[in-house]
Amino acid sequence: MLFYVEFRYAGGMAGTITQVGTLDPRVRRTRLMLHDGLWSLLEKKEFDKISVQDIAEAAELNRATFYDHYSDKFALLECMVGSRFGELLERRGVRFSGCDGALRAIVLGVCDYITSVPGAACGGGRQLEGHMETAVIAVVRKMLLDGMKRHVRVEGEPAMAMSDAMVASAVSWAIYGACKEWLHTAGRCEAEEIVGKIEGLVVGMLRGTGS
Secondary structure, eight states, X not given: OOOOEEEEEETTEEEEEEEOOOOOHHHHHHHHHHHHHHHHHHTTSOGGGOOHHHHHHHTTOOHHHHHHXXXXXXXXXXXXXXXXXXXXXXXXTOOOOSSTTHHHHHHHHHHHHHHHSTTGGGOOOHHHHHHHHHHHHHHHHHHHHXXXXXXXXXXXXXXXXXXXXXXXXXHHHHHHHHHHHHHTSTTOOOHHHHHXXXXXXXXXXXXTSOO
């Protein structure tokens, strides 16, 4: 696994997302087994109907081992989604640099990933949809913020109307919301056809102008 994320929670809300590259190999292997076990179950039934016991059995582990790594199945789901989505972007070399094509690559990555998640296209249950949304948005938001921090403003460049954090949050939510709407559209077009429209929708927000 090239990319691994963990979600920190504060007050019941998803907090920061952390890339972890130095996990003990045994820990990474066990968590990957749990990720794979959950993914295989999602190919057979809705997330709402999957129990921790089901996941442990699919991963060929016991419940105690599951709870050594995750507090519940929702924490596992978000880490699995965030990690696999992050891996997809890593494999494609996607980075937000502000250059032409960077935002488009992120949007295409979201479209491609959410269509790959078993059950997502047909709803997959409220639990799956809500936690998948949280995980994907967190990865996109972090990527946008990282790119903004690297950006050096040139003389004469207009100041942002909002903070970087506010813009990154708004854009990441807008991207995911538009991609999700596309996913659930009957007879939807190919992802490559919709990404340009979504990019055009959010580019003004990214500039902090809202237009």
